[in-house]
Amino acid sequence: MGLRIIPVGGLGEIGRNMTLFESERSIIAIDAGLQFPTVEMYGIDFVIPDFNYLRSNRIKFKGLIVTHGHEDHIGAISYLVKEFPSITIFGTKLTLELIKARITEKRNFVNQSNLPKMVEIHPDRFYNCDDFEFMPFRVNHSIADAVGIAIKTDLGYIVHTGDFKIDNTPVDNKIFDYHTLSDLGRKGVLLLMSDSTNSERKGFSNSEKEVVENLDYYFTKAKGKIIAATFASNIHRIQQIFDVAKKYDRKVFVTGFSLEKNIEIAKQLGYINFERNFFHPLEDLKKFPPSKVVCIVTGTQGEPMSVLTRMAENRHKQIKVEKGDLVLLASSVIPGNEHLVFKNINKLYELGATVVQSESDDIHVSGHAYTEEQKIMIHLTRPKYFVPIHGEYRHLSIHASTAQTVGIPSENIFLLKNGDILEVEDQNIHVSGNIEPENIFIDGKGIGDISDIVIEERQKLAEDxxxxxxxxxxxxxxxxxxxxxxxxxxxxxxxxxxxxxxxxxxxxxxxxxxxxxxxxxxxxxxxxxxxxxxxxxxxxxxxxxxxxxxxxxx
Structure with a gap:
């Protein structure tokens, strides 16, 4: 047995990212994320990867490497460590703190006294997990401290990009690691596994710094409250809102459990900076006129219990949307959530607010590479084989076509499905089978006790x-x-x-x-x-x- 690579989530779908790497002696995984339910998954909270292959190889499973702190990459870790408490988790500083916060929440199964072993990793240094040797490298993304992973093998490096983009003017001034990737390319990259999310988008993605100018513009136009909705993990966007609020002497109010927790973590670690006199508890909201207020909230995806949804439905006890207020939706819409998002937008307009929507008005930029950046990743690493990852099937297919345009032979490109077993032996790669992973639905406290048949029954009940x-x-x-x-x-x-x-x-x-x-x-x-x-x-x-x-x- 040489090396096996088995994606158990993240292919043919958005979210649930997890890939296994198996040698004769051990198994490591990269990421363990959740997937938010689609509209037909009635009553489901989210979906996680199937750990059944790991259960069958429990003794071999040694570690988890995490590329960054987004839910689609860390959201299933609490369920993973419940079953495999002896594994070691590798991640950057912010990522590990977000994992700790996530897995010690009330609904999960771990407390501070029995956390798994965690190792903080730094770009351009090598680390060992049993017989695997790997090196993280810095990438840009819509969250701080994101990295890709290069696994060293006797046959050459296997490069897993994680979620990435190339931003030459990032908010934190931490530049994409051209040098390391180029060096890996010179040494020999056997296989590149690359983020496909934005493979349909031509050209280059916009820089995070461009958002600041547009936020500044809308702050000058706002007469009433500004309500800025963003992902709780987008520390860079939150920092930008703080900076512009300070410029226009607006006091900042934050509401949303995950948002408050992430700001607290980022502040403690030095990933976000603001003056305390600009940051106020909600109880102080009535002390300031609307023209001096910015509320940062969660709920960009129209989640039924989120802060923004409660505000749109006029159910929030402390923040009331009024005529003259400006709502900034500073995030992209996850596919499948369009109906919920537009439902909230309509209700906000009914209450008298003006709504500015994310990328269409340049107050959000994607954290994923466009086609030209995907080409640069291939040129830098010069892989022999290529596997597009992270995306629905059309994203993977288009990314495969892009790889061919920059010199990767079609026979060296593998369009995989979840569960496919990619065998790496003697400089050759082939698919040898499929482990047939199932959808593991989380419904309340139930883990995997809802089958596809039950989902079909719920659909039937809802429709007829x-x-x-x-x-x-x-x-x-x-x-x-x-x-x-x-x-x-x-x-x-x-x-x-x-x-x-x-x-x-x-x-x-x-x-x-x-x-x-x-x-x-x-x-x-x-x-x-x-x-x-x-x-x-x-x-x-x-x-x-x-x-x-x-x-x-x-």
């Missing part, structure tokens, strides 16, 4: 409602009482009594035939009732509700 048929039988298999038909989310009962009465008649006829046939199988009776009612509802009103048959014996 449900009809419950209650059949009460004696031990002699005779009807003990009249059949009941109850509907929810199917039809308005007051207007459809005839429909439900007919459903009772049909159910009665089915039960009577079942009794005459002498069948003792309840499953058979349930199937008969469902089949006849399904046929009736479809013919009568062209609807297909979820039909539940309950049989009670008395």
């Amino acid at each position: 409602g449900t009809v419950a048929v209650v059949v009460t039988l004696t031990k002699e298999a005779a009807l003990a009482s009249p059949i009941e038909v109850i509907s929810r989310g199917f039809v308005l009962i007051d207007n459809s009594e005839h429909l439900l009465e007919k459903a009772k008649d049909i159910s009665n006829q089915v039960v009577n035939r079942w009794i005459i046939d002498g069948s003792n199988s309840w499953d058979d009776l349930k199937k008969r009732i469902k089949r006849e009612l399904k046929k009736y509802f479809n013919e009568e009103i062209a609807r297909d509700p979820f039909i539940l048959v309950i049989i009670v014996e008395v």
Whole structure:
């Protein structure tokens, strides 16, 4: 066995990033993130990678390397360390602190006394995890302290970019590591695994510093409160808002648990700086006129319980949106959240606010590389083989095409799916199989106890409602009482009594035939009732509700 590379999340999707690297002796992982639910995942909080392969190789699993502190890269770590508490976690300073805060939250399973071993890593230094040797290198992204990872092998380096962009004027003045990547290219890169999120976007991404000028412009135009919504992890954007607020003598108020926690962590570590007299608790909000106030809030994705949603619905106890207020949505919209975001925007306009939207108005720039930056990454590293990662399938496919334009042969490019096993042996790479990972849904305290079948049932309930048929039988298999038909989310009962009465008649006829046939199988009776009612509802009103048959014996 040479080296196996197994992506268990992050391919063909946005989020849930996790890739396994397996040698004869050990396994390490890069990232362990969550995926936010799509609109059809009713009731699901989020989705995490499937750890089943790691369970089957528990003794070999030694460590986790984390590229940066976004939820789609760290959000599943609390579930991972619950099952594998002896692993070592490697990350930069800010990333490790965000991980600690995340995994010690109330809903998770770790407290400060039993944290896993954590090793702080620095760019351009080598580290060991069992028989793996790796080096982080600095990249730019929409969060501070982001790195890519170069794994050293006998056959050459394997470079995993993490999420990256190339920003020559970053907010923190920490430049993309051209030199290290170029040096790796000279030494020999066997495989490049590169971020594909923005592969559809031509040219170069804009610099974070360009955002400041546009924020400045909107601050000069605002007459009332400024409400700036951003990702809680976007420390650079938060710093920019603080700087512009100071320039125009506006007091800053922050609300949102994750936002407050991240600012506290970043302040302690020196990643964000502000004067305390500009930062105030919400209780002081009424002490200042609206024209002197900036509120930094969470909820850019329209999350139902978020601060911005409660403000849009006029449910926030302390911050009221009023005519003349300016709302800045300083983040991009995650695919699938468009409906929730635009719902909030409409409500904010109804309350009298003006809303400025992210990239369309240049108050947010993407943290992911555009095509020309992706080409630069390939030119610097000069890999023999190429695997596009992090993105939906079209992103991966377009990135693969881009790689061909800069000299990577098509036969050396692998468009993988989650679970594919990429074997690295003797300078050759091939796909040898798939471990078939499943979607692991998190619903409340439930971990993986919701299957795809349950999701399909929830979709059915949401789309067509449900009809419950209650059949009460004696031990002699005779009807003990009249059949009941109850509907929810199917039809308005007051207007459809005839429909439900007919459903009772049909159910009665089915039960009577079942009794005459002498069948003792309840499953058979349930199937008969469902089949006849399904046929009736479809013919009568062209609807297909979820039909539940309950049989009670008395």
